[in-house]
Amino acid sequence: MRSAKLSRKTVLLSSVAAAFAVVGGGVVVAEATSEREDAPEGDEPVEATTTQDPVGELLASMSLEDKVGQLFMVYVHGERADTDDPDAVAANRERLGADNGAAFVAAYRPGGVIYFDWANGLRDPAQIAALSNGLQAASTVPLLIATDQEYGSVVRIGEPATQFPGAMPLGATRDLAAAEEAARIAGAELRAMGLNQNFAPDADVNVDPANPVIGVRSFGSDPALVADFAAAQVRGYQAGGVAVSAKHFPGHGDTGTDSHVGLPVITHTAEEWERIDAPPFRAAIEAGADMVMSAHLQFPALDDSLAPATLSRPILTGLLRERLGFTGVVVTDALDMQGVRTEYGDDRVPVLALLAGADLLLMPPDFPLAYEAVLDAVASGELTEARIDESVRRILALKHSRGIVDAPEADEGAAAEAVGSDANLAAAADIAERSVTLLANDGTLPFAAGSVLVTGWGENTTRRLAEALAAQGLAAEALVTGDAPDAGAIAAAKAAAAGRDLVVVATRDVRAGSAQAALVAALLEGPAPVVAAAVGTPYDAAHLGAVHASLASYSYAAPSLAALAKVITGAVAPTGTLPVDVPAAGGGVLYALGHGLGY
Template sequence: MRSPKLSRKTVLASSVAGAFAVVGGGAVIAEAASRRGEDEPEGDPTMEATPDWVETQLASMSLQAKVGQLFMVYVHGESADSDHADAVASNRQRLGVDDGAAFVADFAPGGIIYFDWANGLTDPDQIVALSNGLQEAADLPLLIATDQEYGTVVRIKEPTTQFPGSMPLGATGDTEAANRAAEVAGTELRAMGLNQNFAPDADVNVDPANPVIGVRSFGSDPESVSGFVAAQVSGYQAGGVAVSAKHFPGHGDTGTDSHVGLPVITHTATEWERIDAPPFTAAIAAGADMVMSAHIQFPALDDSLKPATLSEPILTGLLRDRLGFEGVIITDSLEMQGVRTEYGDERVPVMAILAGADMLLMPPNFKLAYDAVLGAVESGELTEERIDASVRRLLALKLARGIIGEPTTDPDAVDVVGADEHLAMAADIADRSITLLANDGTLPLEAGNVLVTGWGENTTARLTESLTAQGLQAEALVTGDDPDADAIKSAVAAAVGRDLVVVSTFNVKAGGAQANLVAELLKAGLPVVTAAVGTPYDAAHLGGANASLATYSYTTASLAALAKAITGAINPSGVLPVDVPAATGEIAYALGHGLNYA
């Protein structure tokens, strides 16, 4: 079904004289009005001031166009009109059209989300062309979004600046650095035509075994996490993109990945207020545009055991009424198993809107979901007034962030992507995040022969290159995440006679194969340094190493910083943003712990 065309004159009106740009935490956003002026051609009728733009636009829209605005989906193809056979087949199967431009024109979605596996995203020029092509096909400008948290969750890789991620920032203790990094990241995203980022992560990671959050969190202290979240909200917005704090009401204490199952949070209501709520409260106070729901059960907050995404007590009762959030509530991906375990794909979209969600992210069957929402309005289960409330918030967000006035981007703006000063900032953050947990005097090593072994083919190779650049003789031998007896034996043999063995680790389990590798190297009397390139919790299972470091990240910048710390080119200054518990349940390394070479 093709939605009626919307007035381009109405769409492009870009100012508000105070009436209706209410987003983020109840604050009245006046930014849209301030965007008018020198950049607008004098007398251009398409840019005429319309104080009641949101209401005027809403009144001009059909029900079908309004429902389309509630969806954000992904399309396949490296260009808006891609005719690549695989992209066309995938789009026909999922969306019923050949390409992204046709989908945008036919269904007027509120937004498009990018993924590297669907859209390429390897070349800033390609990304700009894709973004502009989609916007040019849209009657109403799109939110164009991605998950660019940095660290372990990043969709657009080099040449964009690769910041180390949230937990490394937490290890620096520097919220101003977090703010500046977010502004730079936002600037690069907006230069490529993206105007929305699904960041920052507002979860407080209090479960060391959390399989889905971990280093995506700034840490385990609610107050510290709150400061970083607020800093990044304002930073991204200063860089030109809308933000989405996630995953409400808090995903930091889960032992199940909501991509594959339905986690249960066992916090009491009091614990939720103390642990989980503060970062979201801070995000709202900072003016967050969106809050993303989590596919988790939280019995203390809703004893019906509906996932939070489908829970009116959580989305409306807590987020809207209690915390006062007036911006856009978006669901986490509706393709994830956590929200699909109890309810069918036809019911989930309707239930999410009834619960209080405004935008539905990535339903597994778009046409089924779209028709289900339309059908719910026609049957009276949902009112058009309820749909209007969500569309009103989405229009206000797009207006406040300048998306209505300037939906496309200048292709020449991509020159800012990966700029030298941006790379230098990422390197500085990485340098200051490296945390020295233990050291018997083995480090620093200013000269010598080193074996780099352990987890990660790319990680060990890059670390070897970085150590060589620091003047050491270094060689890599990958043993992987589950080395068998032969691999461990080979590593021990290769390490004999070396001045140092550096073992990169990732998600070590007590008594697991990576721990066995370290134990066998130590048994052979070799000088061993462990480097946790994911969560710092690895260190609790690697007792006896001569020195232990945490990088929280395996980005190029973090591995270069690790090499500098090993050789003494930098003096480690990072501190743990989480407690690292020992197998006994006691704390092996406490939050705030960090050594240096002084």
């Protein structure tokens, strides 16, 4: 780290708050006085002056090092900003070059921090709010504090935060107002805990049933449906008080490779991109999305150099900026993912991303290396300071427009009351109940009385579903077999099903030849009717044979499992309709988009 950086902790910008202070509708800017280490005692405050460009004032007062810091968003370890936990300190030193979040923020002034449960604990609203406040207190320039709270399969903050079912279940409701309200509630809960940025909604169109990384994170396979829901959620999150990021540009919905572990290739033509992938991003941009996140994938029809989209100027600047007219912040997907590291070193990726048109660099695997690489690129002339200024201005403008500068801190005492309220939980339950889709039924459902075995994927899933069925008056018992049951587990499940009146099998990510399919086949040999409940994508139905009834909840969140139980028992009638086509195992379509049975 450059030695000049640490020595500037309190000298830089006490004027930051003044530069953004809004008084009576006018922006007030004041010079720094008493906050400076070298300010003589007894100085009178300098009179404030008015400016119409607080972002420009702040930008002009920043050093190059401060501006480069703003280009990065990282994660820090520790449940507190000033943690002294030895494991957290060691992890922070290794990745960030600082002991804890507060020390890192004070030294480097990053643009933001992203939260993960495994790094920050995230155990309750008060703790999260205190962590947020501690980080903000250490930063001269208010931070973006973000997370990936997509809900459904991607959740960083669990209960007591309200757990919405996720994107694909929302698509199954066909209710745009519900999608907007879910996002508003979610945004308000995040803001109550001091978060002001959410990396959502997912704007990918999931047209590949085998997609290993998107699936239920997408609203569906129809571009128009995804576009409408993405725009609704942009409006909702912003109404709840958080900035949003549509992702993953130019579209990650048709790939068989996970960009966390490899470099996917999208084979769509330019015309197919325009028809399939582009509409949701256009809609999100028109709705006012604050950020668009790039994808680590090759898209030869859009850039024949085969550079990953994150490092592609034709895609980020030519397509996103110039063609779609996006003027907000372009954020990279995480730079520690393998998809962007396959061809380039960790010192080159940040520089190439900025040259391509990115503004905010997310989670470099070695922050000091990345930070120095950008500074060195400016020193060598590969990057100009004017180019750095463009990105920093966008980042600062976002912080101003979303009220992050005016009110960066959370009310720690009020956080618990604002998160997971009865009204919010009721809203999540309502969405879950209206999303459950009945794909097939020979008359077995509804099942109102009797003994039930709940088996299949997921220890918590089977247990919670059995408890939910018991709450509906059934005698229900859970037996976990997992995602790849062996012969012993299958035999145990078959034995446990003996004498039951119904068997419910929870499935997730079933493929041809899957052991989960073998479990279902074995259970179908018994006398009890078998109900298959897909708690991930509904594509499982193509591989499970002639079950007596087939359901899709698209989610294993608690509200979705409670909704499944109510639909199974008839307490709630199924009203969800498929937001995707479910292909048949041998070709063609088994269940078409829009399919859904009732009672």
